[in-house]
Every structure is written in structure tokens, then in C-alpha cells.
Amino acid sequence: QKEVEQDPGPLSVPEGAIVSLNCTYSNSAFQYFMWYRQYSRKGPELLMYTYSSGNKEDGRFTAQVDKSSKYISLFIRDSQPSDSATYLCAIGSTGNQFYFGTGTSLTVIP
Amino acid sequence: GAVVSQHPSRVICKSGTSVKIECRSLDFQATTMFWYRQFPKQSLMLMATSNEGSKATYEQGVEKDKFLINHASLTLSTLTVTSAHPEDSSFYICSAYTGAHIYGYTFGSGTRLTVV
Numbered sequence: 001q002k003e004v005e006q007d008p009g010p011l012s013v014p015e016g017a018i019v020s021l022n023c024t025y026s027n028s029a030f031q032y033f034m035w036y037r038q039y040s041r042k043g044p045e046l047l048m049y050t051y052s053s054g055n056k057e058d059g060r061f062t063a064q065v066d067k068s069s070k071y072i073s074l075f076i077r078d079s080q081p082s083d084s085a086t087y088l089c090a091i092g093s094t095g096n097q098f099y100f101g102t103g104t105s106l107t108v109i110p
Numbered sequence: 111g112a113v114v115s116q117h118p119s120r121v122i123c124k125s126g127t128s129v130k131i132e133c134r135s136l137d138f139q140a141t142t143m144f145w146y147r148q149f150p151k152q153s154l155m156l157m158a159t160s161n162e163g164s165k166a167t168y169e170q171g172v173e174k175d176k177f178l179i180n181h182a183s184l185t186l187s188t189l190t191v192t193s194a195h196p197e198d199s200s201f202y203i204c205s206a207y208t209g210a211h212i213y214g215y216t217f218g219s220g221t222r223l224t225v226v
Contacts, residue, residue, distance in 0.1 A: 008153075034215070043116070043203050043217035044154070088153065090215060098207075098215060102153040 001026050004091050006101025015110050019076040023089035023101045026070065033065050034090040035074045038103065044088055048074065079108045112208040113137055116218025123194055123225055131189045131221045133204030139184035140206035144215075145177075148201040160187040194225040 006023045013019055021035075031052055036044035048063040050056045050072075056063045062075040072091070076083055084107045092098030113136040123129050133143055141162045146154040158179050159167040166179035176198075178190040187206075191198055205217040 036215075036217075041201065041220070041222065043114075043205075043220045046216065086153075100154055105151070 003027060003099035004089060004101045006089055007104055008102050010105040010107065012107045012109060013079055015079060015081060015108055017079050017108070019079050019083070019106060019108075021074040021076075021087050021089075021104050021106070023072050023091065024070055025072070025091045025099070027093070028067070028070060029093050030070075030091045031067075032092050032098070033063070033072050034098070035061075035063055036088045036090060038086045038088060040085075047087070081108045081110050084108050112216045114140075114204065114206050114216045114218045116204055116221060118221060119219060120222045121224070123223070125195055125225055126193055128190055128192045129194055129223060131191075131202055131204075131223075133187045133189070133206070133218050135185045135206050135208075135216075138206075138208050140187075140208075141184060143181060143187040143204055143206045145179060145187075145189050146203045146205065148203060148220075150201075154203065157189075162187075191223065194223070196225045199223055199225045 004025050033050045035048040037047045038044040050063045050065050053065045053067045060077045064073040086103040086105050088103040089101040090098045115134045117132050143160040145157045147157050148154050156169050157172045160179045160181040162181045162184050168174045181187040201220050203220040205215045
């Protein structure tokens with residue numbers, strides 16, 4: 001069983017739609033959860049970081065962690081064409097051992 | 111803060127030659143850096159973990175004699191692709207853990223290697 005599972009998509013939505021991206025994980029000890037955005041031919045950039053359960057909001061982006069279900073989500077409201085990218089989740093425990101999801105490719109159609 | 115600089119961003123080399131890629135942490139010290147490889151439309155594949163002052167740890171299936179990693183200082187790790195072949199053409203990305211969870215892993219901008 002993989003440490004982190006992420007649906008690779010691709011996901012295609014119209015501009016303005018709400019996007020939901022998800023990852024599941026296997027180790028209940030994980031407590032650090034990150035979302036990265038990667039544009040084509042660029043390195044991933046940190047988008048959201050959350051610790052433990054709960055929600056965190058930053059503009060149009062909301063990161064949600066449900067530790068009881070070992071499930072994390074990234075919601076994008078009012079999606080824009082500029083949001084078209086690959087989104088990767090990264091999950092880990094203390095120290096620097098993190099596991100990455102395979103990434104979900106998102107296209108927002110104008 | 112927490113910037114990782116990677117150079118070059120793009121390189122074309124002839125088959126049989128070696129190519130060196132540099133990864134620098136600009137505003138923090140990174141005792142550990144990571145090297146990834148990414149094929150088109152695929153996710154990151156961890157190649158090796160680079161530890162300052164010691165030998166790198168390679169993932170299964172990665173040839174350590176082909177992908178030489180040197181982590182000579184707390185701010186610099188290099189990946190040298192030796193005797194490059196066309197199948198080594200890929201996107202190589204480094205990252206470092208900043209030590210602060212709020213920044214998490216910081217990635218370099220990647221190097222597009224094309225072997226002709």
C-alpha cells in the first residue's frame with residue numbers, strides 16, 4: 001500500500017467552478033500536510049500548509065484535513081485559467097520524511 | 111524566504127558527455143537535499159537523498175555511478191549525470207527541507223536535460 005494516494009486526473013472544469021482535489025494516506029502518525037502547485041516545466045511551489053486536523057483558508061484556496069479518515073482536500077473557489085497546473089499533496093511526520101502524491105492535473109477552461 | 115536556486119534551467123548535451131546540475135539553498139542551510147526526476151505528465155520520482163558531508167542515499171533502481179551526487183556544503187548539492195544517453199533526457203528537480211514546517215519542502219525551478 002502506498003503511503004499517499006492521489007487521483008491523477010486529468011480534471012477539466014469551466015472557469016468559475018469549485019475544484020476539489022484529494023489525497024488519502026495510510027499512516028495515522030502523519031501530521032504535516034502540504035499542497036504544491038506545479039506549472040508545466042517548472043518546479044513545484046508550496047501553496048498551502050496545514051498541521052493536524054481542520055481547515056485553513058488562503059484567498060480562493062481552502063485546505064482541509066480529516067485525520068480520522070486519513071483524507072485531505074484542497075478546494076479552489078472561483079477557479080481561473082491561471083489555476084491550470086498539476087497539484088501535488090505531500091504528507092509526513094516530524095523531521096523531513098514526506099511522501100508525495102502522484103499529482104492531479106487540472107485544466108480550467110475559459 | 112526559503113529559496114532554492116537550481117542551475118542550469120536547460121541544457122543540451124551530446125551523448126557520452128557529463129552534465130552537472132547545481133542546487134543551492136539561498137537563505138537557509140540544508141543538511142539534506144533531494145533529487146527528483148520527472149518525465150512528461152508524470153509525478154516526481156525521488157532519485158536520491160543528498161546529505162551534507164556524507165554519501166548520498168539512492169533509491170532502488172537508480173545507478174549511483176551514473177548519477178553522482180556531491181553535497182559539499184550546507185547550501186550546495188550537485189548532481190552530475192555521467193556518460194549521458196538520450197534516455198537520460200528528463201526534467202531534474204532538487205528540493206530541500208527548510209527545517210520550518212511552514213515552508214515545508216522548497217523546490218528548485220528544475221533543469222530540462224536533453225541528450226542528443
